[in-house]
Amino acid sequence: MGLEYVRISPGFERYMPKDYVDLVKYGQFGRQVDVQQLGQFKELVEEHPMCAGCFMAYFIRVFYAALPNPEDTIVIGTAGCARLALSQAAVPFVYGNYGDTNAVASGLKRALTIRFPDKVKDVVVIAGDGGLIDIGFGMTMHSWFRREKFTTIMVDNEVYGNTGGQESGMSPKGVQLKMAPKGKQFDKINAVELAKVAGCVYVAKLAPTNPKRIAKTIRRAILAARHFGPTFIHAYTSCNIEYSIPTEKVLEDARKREKQDFAFYEWMTDEVREYFEEIEKKTEEVKA
Amino acid sequence: MYYVADVNETDCAKYNCKQCVLFCPEPNTLMYHNSKHVAWVNYSRCKGCAICVYVCSDLLKRNCIQMVMMTAGE
Numbered sequence: 001m002g003l004e005y006v007r008i009s010p011g012f013e014r015y016m017p018k019d020y021v022d023l024v025k026y027g028q029f030g031r032q033v034d035v036q037q038l039g040q041f042k043e044l045v046e047e048h049p050m051c052a053g054c055f056m057a058y059f060i061r062v063f064y065a066a067l068p069n070p071e072d073t074i075v076i077g078t079a080g081c082a083r084l085a086l087s088q089a090a091v092p093f094v095y096g097n098y099g100d101t102n103a104v105a106s107g108l109k110r111a112l113t114i115r116f117p118d119k120v121k122d123v124v125v126i127a128g129d130g131g132l133i134d135i136g137f138g139m140t141m142h143s144w145f146r147r148e149k150f151t152t153i154m155v156d157n158e159v160y161g162n163t164g165g166q167e168s169g170m171s172p173k174g175v176q177l178k179m180a181p182k183g184k185q186f187d188k189i190n191a192v193e194l195a196k197v198a199g200c201v202y203v204a205k206l207a208p209t210n211p212k213r214i215a216k217t218i219r220r221a222i223l224a225a226r227h228f229g230p231t232f233i234h235a236y237t238s239c240n241i242e243y244s245i246p247t248e249k250v251l252e253d254a255r256k257r258e259k260q261d262f263a264f265y266e267w268m269t270d271e272v273r274e275y276f277e278e279i280e281k282k283t284e285e286v287k288a
Numbered sequence: 289m290y291y292v293a294d295v296n297e298t299d300c301a302k303y304n305c306k307q308c309v310l311f312c313p314e315p316n317t318l319m320y321h322n323s324k325h326v327a328w329v330n331y332s333r334c335k336g337c338a339i340c341v342y343v344c345s346d347l348l349k350r351n352c353i354q355m356v357m358m359t360a361g362e
Binding site for chain 1: 306309310311312313314315316318319320322327333335336337338339341342343346347
């Protein structure tokens with residue numbers, strides 16, 4: 001998109017919707033915000049139709065606040081809950097067919113590299129467990145095998161939430177759902193290990209209990225994807241409807257799952273680690 | 289009638305913590321007032337999930353946010 005497309009032409013300010021004017025005046029474009037400042041600036045994502053207390057919506061809110069360069073980012077999503085909020089943000093959003101998000105992202109990233117050779121354009125895929133590991137499994141894997149330079153984020157709600165509660169490959173073993181009354185027979189797929197084996201250079205797994213850490217992980221995944229290769233984040237974003245979690249207990253549930261099987265985990269290749277150490281050294285020098 | 293979060297400003301101003309703002313799933317809804325140092329709710333956007341009440345009362349034991357019923361136009 002670029003910054004010049006965001007700004008309002010002189011004389012047109014009073015004809016633009018208030019939310020858009022606020023976005024340009026008090027938004028994230030052209031400046032770096034800290035996730036701790038949430039609630040003190042106009043956020044990129046607008047009102048969306050996701051359920052009350054949805055932690056996927058929360059993750060997406062933090063995701064947009066954490067983008068290192070929102071004016072030069074393109075988000076790709078697919079059918080599923082996440083797209084309801086992703087499409088309400090002031091960042092270009094491409095709707096891939098169910099399952100082909102990573103194939104679309106591969107083509108888009110290559111095209112952007114040719115079209116804007118002197119600029120960095122970030123491509124980020126955010127899709128659910130169904131879009132990436134069930135139905136989109138082949139395309140996700142092959143984009144990693146080809147070492148395409150973009151970030152893949154899986155918002156894992158462990159169920160097909162939109163269509164009435166069918167089990168997905170990421171549902172935990174034994175869990176009873178509306179459309180899986182006998183309980184799931186198989187184990188949860190280990191997506192993090194698959195990503196490592198398939199050639200991702202940065203892999204992380206988290207539960208959204210600490211906004212600062214989510215933001216840091218997302219920034220790292222995007223920066224590593226710019227220079228080295230595919231990156232992957234596996235985020236636990238509970239479905240409070242299908243798993244019958246009272247809305248006020250959603251954060252409690254995330255904290256509980258963090259202690260069980262969603263402890264924060266980060267893995268990166270040596271060259272990526274060196275790159276981050278160099279960046280951190282530079283920022284400390286600037287601070288000092 | 290809507291079920292929304294309501295911040296007690298006198299109690300909230302004592303702390304300067306912003307934690308509820310950081311955990312609200314809705315964008316531009318639970319905001320932080322920089323000069324008054326309090327959180328405030330945009331009632332027309334609040335969906336009433338009460339995660340902020342969990343953060344304020346259960347985690348931090350500060351009890352500054354309550355859920356209230358509100359009629360349109362209030």
